[in-house]
Every structure is written in structure tokens, then in C-alpha cells.
Amino acid sequence: MDIWESTAWADAFEEFFADFADCFQRERTRACAADYIRGLLAEVERKNCWQIAEWMGQADPQQTQRLMYEAKWDADEVCQRLRGKVVVRLGYQPGVGVIDESGFVKRGEKSAGVGRQYGGRLGKVEHCQVGVFLGYVAPLGYAFVDRELYLPKEWCEAAERRAEAHIPEAVSLPTKPQLAQQRLARAWGEGIPMQWVAADSPYGNSPGLRNFIHDQQRYYVMEVPQTLPVRLVAEAPPQAVNELVGTLEAWQWQRLAFGFGEKGLNFYDWAALRVTPTPDEVGEQWLLLRRTLENGEVTDYGSNAPVSTPLETLAEVASARWGIERLLEEGKGEAGLADYEVRHWQAWYRPIPLSFVAHPWLTLVRHEERKKTVLTAVADGQFGPTTQGVEYAFAASGVKYCFSGQMVAVAAQETAASHCVPLPGHAPLHRFASVQFPA
Numbered sequence: 001m002d003i004w005e006s007t008a009w010a011d012a013f014e015e016f017f018a019d020f021a022d023c024f025q026r027e028r029t030r031a032c033a034a035d036y037i038r039g040l041l042a043e044v045e046r047k048n049c050w051q052i053a054e055w056m057g058q059a060d061p062q063q064t065q066r067l068m069y070e071a072k073w074d075a076d077e078v079c080q081r082l083r084g085k086v087v088v089r090l091g092y093q094p095g096v097g098v099i100d101e102s103g104f105v106k107r108g109e110k111s112a113g114v115g116r117q118y119g120g121r122l123g124k125v126e127h128c129q130v131g132v133f134l135g136y137v138a139p140l141g142y143a144f145v146d147r148e149l150y151l152p153k154e155w156c157e158a159a160e161r162r163a164e165a166h167i168p169e170a171v172s173l174p175t176k177p178q179l180a181q182q183r184l185a186r187a188w189g190e191g192i193p194m195q196w197v198a199a200d201s202p203y204g205n206s207p208g209l210r211n212f213i214h215d216q217q218r219y220y221v222m223e224v225p226q227t228l229p230v231r232l233v234a235e236a237p238p239q240a241v242n243e244l245v246g247t248l249e250a251w252q253w254q255r256l257a258f259g260f261g262e263k264g265l266n267f268y269d270w271a272a273l274r275v276t277p278t279p280d281e282v283g284e285q286w287l288l289l290r291r292t293l294e295n296g297e298v299t300d301y302g303s304n305a306p307v308s309t310p311l312e313t314l315a316e317v318a319s320a321r322w323g324i325e326r327l328l329e330e331g332k333g334e335a336g337l338a339d340y341e342v343r344h345w346q347a348w349y350r351p352i353p354l355s356f357v358a359h360p361w362l363t364l365v366r367h368e369e370r371k372k373t374v375l376t377a378v379a380d381g382q383f384g385p386t387t388q389g390v391e392y393a394f395a396a397s398g399v400k401y402c403f404s405g406q407m408v409a410v411a412a413q414e415t416a417a418s419h420c421v422p423l424p425g426h427a428p429l430h431r432f433a434s435v436q437f438p439a
Contacts, residue, residue, distance in 0.1 A: 047336030086143045087191075095136060097184060100133055106129060112166075115152050148183060151171060176203070181209055198321040210302065228240065229279070241300045245291075254270050256268065259322070270290055272314055286302070290315070301314070
């Protein structure tokens, strides 16, 4: 679907983008940024400056390249404005901040921070740049809210290379968890309603990050390594968390589902117990365990949530981390997040927020198109097809289906319009299809 063939969508985008207009000092720059975002959402094979310029009908990419390198506009202000929109659209006090990193494969040696390094969602070591991202997950959906480029050690120590990539002297060598901490601090400083933080083990394994979140009187549910030393009781010797799994009784595990997959509901077995990790200052906290049904593989999470926190809530926050995976997948696949071609440090920070803006706009379009389909089906007295396996899931004894009224599973929102089956004790899932992103 080419959304720009619709005059109504084109006019609505102008109204949506108006909130970002004064981030750009000149009308020409503002118009170029709007065109660039339109190009990110257009049917363009590779959404770099060259191909977007071609889509815009320009003979060369000089105008779009100038937008990245020379034009006067505030990329951080664009991100801040977007965070304001996210709060209006999704804001929810127990909201979840989700942290992850992602690699951007590059061929040359000149792009700031490029090198052979583990690329997060790439799942392997590649010649790439790595960005640390903060997303926001709430009952109504998810969105990007911030980003930071990671600078490897070899770049920090190469003065000539730094100068060529225009890396400011003030940029030092923070770790990825420290970059994540800075993004969280900025979000909380702006008042984003985000009580929880979810992340995988590179971040959950940082005592400094865990302590920081705890000191902010927020809660984390972050993956920790199986070797993390913990104590079951104060006087007991520490032991690795993987040694505790075999000591649990069958009754301590609960089977819960938090979203739809290709084969139906995503079920895992979950358990939680109180432990005291030895590396940090938080003290006694939750050890949350998630076990796959296929091979019994266990993933471990630490959480400083209150002792009264139900297992379902801990598991639901841990599952919310999938939101950042979906964001990165959709951002790269549909909003040009990985297609940029810039070399300078500051230039990296410019295409990323424009992709951030493109993503919620694309979400709005999808919600509206799905809404039309669902309302038509409801009017005809029909629902969409159910997910394979849903009927079996509810027939299984002792199984809970966790779409709570306080924190709706991430995967359900994206599949809501195509899986409109009323659930026992819950409103029909198609209620999510009517959500709108206000201009």
C-alpha cells in the first residue's frame, strides 16, 4: 500500500509533522525532513539518501545529504518532541522501558564507531556500528524514545580517526549499560511514566545499572547470567542461579502465555523465588525463571520489584522486552532505520530520529486500515480467523492466559485485528484495533 496516493493521509501527515516544525531553522530544511520521512515510508527498495532523493524526483542526493551533515536542526529536540507524542499516545504509569542494542552493518572504515563487534540483534560479530536503544511499552503499544551510538575502545584511542569522523572530544568510553543508564535518566527527567525496565543479560548483568534503577525507585526485570552468584538465605554460601533450577518442585512452576506466535499462543513455564545477589547493593530480590516447553531451556531474570508482586506481573514485564525486538525489526524493515549512509558522529544522530518519527506514523496508518477491516467484520457479524492453537490452549487444564487489564502483552496488540476471538473473562481482542495515534 502506497499511503501517499491518499490525499487524506498526505494531509494528516502534514498535521502530524507540524509538531516537529520548529526543530528546523529554515523552511527548506523542514520541507526536506518531511520529504525524507515520506521517502522512508514509501515503496523504496533501499531507503538511503540516493534512493530517497530519486523518489523525491531530484537529480542527486545533495539536498538529503545536506540534511544529514550541514543543515541547522536539532535531532535531540525531534526525539524529545516524539517522546511527548508517545506519552500522549501510550503514556501509562506502570509503563515499561525496554533496552537493547542493534548492529548496523557497514563496509567501509570511516563511519564513526564502525568495527568488528557483536551486533546485538545481528546475533554475531560483524563489521558494524552499534546503537543502544530505549523503547517504551504500554498497554496500547510500543515506540522508540531514544538512542545512542556506542564508541568502541579502539576509536577512543585513535585521535586522527576521531577527528576525521568529527567525534567530539567530550565523547569518552562509556559502557553500553552506562549509555542505557543515561537514556533512562533523560526519560525519567522528562517525566515519562515508566515504572519498569526490561533488558537482556548484557544490561541485566550490570550491577551499576541495577543499582541505578533501584536508586530511582523504579523496578527492573532484566535477564541475568546463569552464573550470577546469589544467596537463598543471608547466612548461606552463594551459589549460581542455574544450580537452583533443579531444586524447584513442579507446583512452583506456572504455565503462562503472553502473546501470539506463528504456531499460536506463546507458552512458557515460569517460577519465582526470593534471593540475594552478591554483586550489587539492592539486597533481597526476585529471581524469575522462564522455561521453554520444547527443550526445558531456562532463562533467568533478576527483579527488585516488591515482595508482594505477583508472578504474572514479573513474567509480563519480562515478556515486554520483546517490544524492543519488534521495534528494531519494524524500524529496519519498514522505516529505513538501517539504511542510512553517513560517516560523521553527529550525522549518525540525524537519520535515526527521523526513522523514529516514521515508525509511529506507519503504526497509525496500520491501525486505521485494520480498524476499517474489523468494523466491517463486526457489522457483518463475523470475526477474523483465530490463531492456530488458541482453542487447544484454552482446553488445556491448569493454564493461565495473561492479558491483564494493567499491562497487555505486546504481541497481542499487533495481532489483534487478525485474531479477533473473544477470550474467557476478557474483552474481545479486536478492541485494540480502534486505537489511534493523535496528531
